Amino acid sequence: MTRMSAADRREKLVAAAIRVMTRDGVAKATTRAIAGEAGMPLGVFHYAFRSKAELMAVVTQTIAQQSKAEIDAVTLSGTTDDPFDLVVGGLCAYFEHVVAHSDEHLVTYELTTTALRDTELEQVAKRQYDYYLEENEKLLSAVAELMGFEFTEPIPVVSRYVFSVMDGLALNWLARGDEEEARKVIELTARTILGLVRRPAA
Amino acid sequence: MTRMSAADRREKLVAAAIRVMTRDGVAKATTRAIAGEAGMPLGVFHYAFRSKAELMAVVTQTIAQQSKAEIDAVTLSGTTDDPFDLVVGGLCAYFEHVVAHSDEHLVTYELTTTALRDTELEQVAKRQYDYYLEENEKLLSAVAELMGFEFTEPIPVVSRYVFSVMDGLALNWLARGDEEEARKVIELTARTILGLVRRPAA
């Protein structure tokens, strides 16, 4: 068919892969299904990517960045000067994103376990979580500065703690589907976070 | 070969499935691999189980109960009358189990995502997390009674909160492998839990 640069092919295949994975799950995202979704013949796949593992690595990174951008947009959109409202608002915004894009979040969990089982992709799972945690740390630092408070514990520890609750909660909500109860956990979590905050001495 | 009751076959196949999944991952646990691991010909599989999905359901339930029993054994083995030590000890014991049996915990995450993608197994993931949370609630109630304190928040909420942190932390530790930093999160979590505790009024 029409010519297309290799980089363009790769982008289109990655986008198609994410669509298939979101809709049907990572296990069903075969090279055939992905090429089909992208409107390309199967043969194309292996001159755009050396192997399926190579695509998986790019997909994992891409989807992490996409989610991050979407979540940032909603998390930072609130306007309040009350610390509790701000923290609750941020956590709730994240949770709303999980609810509204549950399949996309499920994909991230699938990609993590898939990567952890493949020696060729082990580092991909590590980079995925390194990225999440790094970005979460930046966000927390920004919030602290914005509100003029500091944490009583090192930011990396607080950040990891907050991320762990929300990641765990998202996963068990995916399995249970009980929004009301999950929201109560978010409120409780917000309260524990404010217990780790103080006004700076100076 | 030798005769064996259907129930016995099923048990042996489930045990073999868990071994294969732990060693090689859920995706590689094919009916062939499982029957082979159990020392049975492939044909046996389908008169012990109606389908692979039926085996998956039983495996998910079995592995949850096994993990629970193992974790209880180590979690409750500590002897201390200091609430902080008790809580830290319990959380650490759980984390040690994750570190010592990381493949087994990875299997539980794989089983959850697998079930969530299969309409036939959707309820299996729900039951899996219902079970985890129910058992965690019992444990927390027992600890509260043992130490003679009560929680300032409803036990189901506290339980869900604690479970979420630990489940999320276990997953991101699996990806990152940084024990030291994970332990700091555990300490912080223990402190937040003690902030939710009070001596009863009477």
Next chain:
DNA sequence: GTCTATAGGAAGATAGAC
């Protein structure tokens, strides 16, 4: 009930015509 053999399909990857 037990097991071999195989059906019937789908996977990742590639050879080779254009």
Next chain:
DNA sequence: GTCTATCTTCCTATAGAC
């Protein structure tokens, strides 16, 4: 570079001999 056709392997499930 593009795409069809195919190689090889592996899957779940079953038919049918013993």
